[in-house]
Amino acid sequence: MPEPIQAERPQEDRTKSERAQSDRPMIEIRDVTRSYGAFKALDDATLTIREGEFFSLLGPSGCGKTTLLRMIAGFDNPTNGSISVGGQSMEGIPANRRPTNMVFQSYAIFPHLNVEQNVAYGLKRLKLGATEEKRRVEEALAQVSLIGLGKRLATELSGGQRQRVALARALVMRPKVLLLDEPLSALDKKLREQMQVELRRLQQAVGITFVLVTHDQYEALAMSDRIAVMFGGKIAQVASPKEIYQRPVNRQVADFLGGMNFVKAEIVEENAASLVVDTLGFGRVRTDKPKAFVRNGGGATLGIRPERLRVLWDNATAKFEVAGKVVERHYFGEITHLIVEIPGLEKPLSVTETNDFGADDIPVGTPIRLAYDPEALVAMAD
Amino acid sequence: MTAAAEGVPARRMTRARRNALLQSEPVQGFALISPTFLYALILLVLPILVVFAHSFWTQDYLTIDHTFTLENYRIALTEPIYRDLLWRSLYISLTVSFFTVILAYPIAYFISFHGGRHKSLWLFLITIPFWTSYLLRVMSWKVILGYNGVLNSGLMGLGIIDEPSTALLYNSSAVIITLTHAWAAFAILPIFVSLEKVDRTLVEAATDLGDGPLRSFLRVTLPLSVPGVISAALIVMIPTVGDYVTPKLVGGKDGVMIANAIQAQFGKASNWPLGAALSVTTMLVVSLMAGATVLIIRALQRLAR
Numbered sequence: 001m002p003e004p005i006q007a008e009r010p011q012e013d014r015t016k017s018e019r020a021q022s023d024r025p026m027i028e029i030r031d032v033t034r035s036y037g038a039f040k041a042l043d044d045a046t047l048t049i050r051e052g053e054f055f056s057l058l059g060p061s062g063c064g065k066t067t068l069l070r071m072i073a074g075f076d077n078p079t080n081g082s083i084s085v086g087g088q089s090m091e092g093i094p095a096n097r098r099p100t101n102m103v104f105q106s107y108a109i110f111p112h113l114n115v116e117q118n119v120a121y122g123l124k125r126l127k128l129g130a131t132e133e134k135r136r137v138e139e140a141l142a143q144v145s146l147i148g149l150g151k152r153l154a155t156e157l158s159g160g161q162r163q164r165v166a167l168a169r170a171l172v173m174r175p176k177v178l179l180l181d182e183p184l185s186a187l188d189k190k191l192r193e194q195m196q197v198e199l200r201r202l203q204q205a206v207g208i209t210f211v212l213v214t215h216d217q218y219e220a221l222a223m224s225d226r227i228a229v230m231f232g233g234k235i236a237q238v239a240s241p242k243e244i245y246q247r248p249v250n251r252q253v254a255d256f257l258g259g260m261n262f263v264k265a266e267i268v269e270e271n272a273a274s275l276v277v278d279t280l281g282f283g284r285v286r287t288d289k290p291k292a293f294v295r296n297g298g299g300a301t302l303g304i305r306p307e308r309l310r311v312l313w314d315n316a317t318a319k320f321e322v323a324g325k326v327v328e329r330h331y332f333g334e335i336t337h338l339i340v341e342i343p344g345l346e347k348p349l350s351v352t353e354t355n356d357f358g359a360d361d362i363p364v365g366t367p368i369r370l371a372y373d374p375e376a377l378v379a380m381a382d
Numbered sequence: 383m384t385a386a387a388e389g390v391p392a393r394r395m396t397r398a399r400r401n402a403l404l405q406s407e408p409v410q411g412f413a414l415i416s417p418t419f420l421y422a423l424i425l426l427v428l429p430i431l432v433v434f435a436h437s438f439w440t441q442d443y444l445t446i447d448h449t450f451t452l453e454n455y456r457i458a459l460t461e462p463i464y465r466d467l468l469w470r471s472l473y474i475s476l477t478v479s480f481f482t483v484i485l486a487y488p489i490a491y492f493i494s495f496h497g498g499r500h501k502s503l504w505l506f507l508i509t510i511p512f513w514t515s516y517l518l519r520v521m522s523w524k525v526i527l528g529y530n531g532v533l534n535s536g537l538m539g540l541g542i543i544d545e546p547s548t549a550l551l552y553n554s555s556a557v558i559i560t561l562t563h564a565w566a567a568f569a570i571l572p573i574f575v576s577l578e579k580v581d582r583t584l585v586e587a588a589t590d591l592g593d594g595p596l597r598s599f600l601r602v603t604l605p606l607s608v609p610g611v612i613s614a615a616l617i618v619m620i621p622t623v624g625d626y627v628t629p630k631l632v633g634g635k636d637g638v639m640i641a642n643a644i645q646a647q648f649g650k651a652s653n654w655p656l657g658a659a660l661s662v663t664t665m666l667v668v669s670l671m672a673g674a675t676v677l678i679i680r681a682l683q684r685l686a687r
Contacts, residue, residue, distance in 0.1 A: 075586060095589045108587035112605050112683075121601075122591030173591065 032081035059230035280344035318371030454659030486569035552634025576610025
């Protein structure tokens with residue numbers, strides 16, 4: 001009898017599994033501060049981006065992510081601290097002599113030049129000779145699937161095509177680092193999702209270090225090897241998408257990356273690796289202690305993602321469950337959001353359930369039981 | 383009473399129709415431009431037609447002979463004096479527009495790229511000379527360029543020349559210097575506007591792709607500001623061909639331009655048809671030159687790619 005085909009459960013995180021990345025640092029940012037008068041756009045940031053990595057700087061507007069990107073590109077200079085790219089300090093090196101190239105948010109396609117001339121712009125200075133230059137332009141246009149559009153003017157291109165020209169124009173320079181400043185924010189949803197996949201594929205193919213600035217958490221999660229989440233000029237957490245999503249270091253990070261239910265907890269026991277806490281709704285829970293956990297009195301916060309709570313139908317039981325009552329229901333097509341009041345919890349829990357079993361038909365007011373995995377309850381700093 | 387009452391529905395209907403007509407876009411458009419349009423028609427188009435008509439007639443002592451003739455054009459195009467004056471006018475206006483644009487560009491660039499929060503202050507400062515009359519500004523150039531003028535005394539004081547130079551005033555160079563200064567602001571503004579429209583990220587993109595400041599200027603900023611350069615050149619070139627105040631005041635006999643001859647024909651010489659023919663010829667030549675200038679600048683722009 002043939003063995004049934006079964007998907008193997010991946011054991012490791014994307015940081016290690018997908019592609020052999022060297023652990024050599026490509027960009028080193030040490031104690032970088034950028035102040036404008038009393039305002040600090042970036043406050044003492046330290047970060048290492050590895051060679052061949054797809055790295056995202058994620059955060060709300062004004063968090064300093066673009067400032068950091070522009071300092072790597074050389075359009076801005078740190079007030080304090082140092083940046084090095086490929087082992088070479090960037091201090092005093094102007095933007096035009098850095099081994100980085102940028103894809104601008106507005107794409108910055110030269111309106112007086114056609115697609116080919118745009119892509120060849122940076123090559124002209126290298127004096128490669130006509131044949132070699134043409135070959136490289138065509139190679140770059142092929143990489144971004146723009147073959148045959150070389151003679152078009154920038155004004156004759158769609159948003160997605162402009163984006164590709166901007167990419168080709170930067171890639172053709174074969175930079176050590178490609179910097180992308182919110183490259184997908186001007187595209188509509190469908191095209192954006194398609195470009196996310198393509199960008200990731202392209203990065204895997206060329207193996208260049210990509211640094212992406214975005215405020216879209218799904219974009220960062222979908223494309224990156226690692227993400228740095230930033231708030232108010234400070235780097236809050238640097239980790240793989242999975243780690244960031246599943247083990248956010250604090251409430252702010254947890255909140256920024258999708259929904260999160262927060263539960264107040266009392267610390268009963270604390271050791272090097274784990275915490276034992278008492279909660280009102282979930283009882284006594286043992287959980288991993290986050291690396292950056294700083295105890296602040298006897299309290300802590302537990303978080304659980306809405307999709308980690310499952311509705312228990314009929315008489316089904318689970319080892320860990322909480323009981324409550326549906327108070328609100330929101331329909332989203334493939335999923336339904338349920339707001340469930342749990343006796344003892346100060347805030348109702350939000351639950352995301354797929355609609356396969358009829359979650360979209362649960363009437364408001366129905367008593368309900370929810371199953372959960374205690375491992376999904378993560379402790380974090382306030 | 384009854385008559386008035388009966389009249390109401392009919393009046394209401396015409397009013398409704400009139401309102402619909404007034405609200406249609408073409409009518410509103412015409413209404414908006416009509417004051418200017420009428421003004422231009424009466425004070426610009428009609429006089430030009432009158433001049434055009436005169437150019438085909440003949441002055442017969444005190445009256446005008448209305449029989450059609452091309453004699454005036456023959457004189458305007460073949461008489462050496464008029465030909466020379468026309469050439470000189472074209473030369474002066476071309477030179478003036480060239481230098482005005484060359485001198486205005488850096489100022490416009492500075493205001494646009496480095497003016498910061500004070501852009502409007504800088505533009506305001508540029509208009510200050512226009513607070514005085516044009517005549518006064520021309521006269522002040524006389525003071526600067528004259529025999530005992532500022533420039534001569536300055537140069538003598540520095541020991542560069544021994545006696546005052548007469549080469550400064552009353553020639554075409556004096557006209558060129560004065561006109562270049564007079565038209566500077568008119569050239570700065572259009573160039574400034576086109577530089578303002580240059581997306582700064584394009585310059586950053588050029589830098590990112592390896593260009594230093596000079597290269598990115600030549601490859602991005604300059605080509606994108608060409609429309610401003612063209613309008614500046616035309617704004618200066620077209621009126622300066624026909625200027626007659628400046629040559630009269632600082633030009634001397636070597637700086638006389640075609641407009642002085644035209645003025646003489648309409649004035650002292652009292653030969654309107656010849657003056658008209660000279661005017662029409664000048665107008666045509668200026669249009670040709672303006673067209674050629676646009677084509678040449680565009681060609682240079684394409685070449686720069």
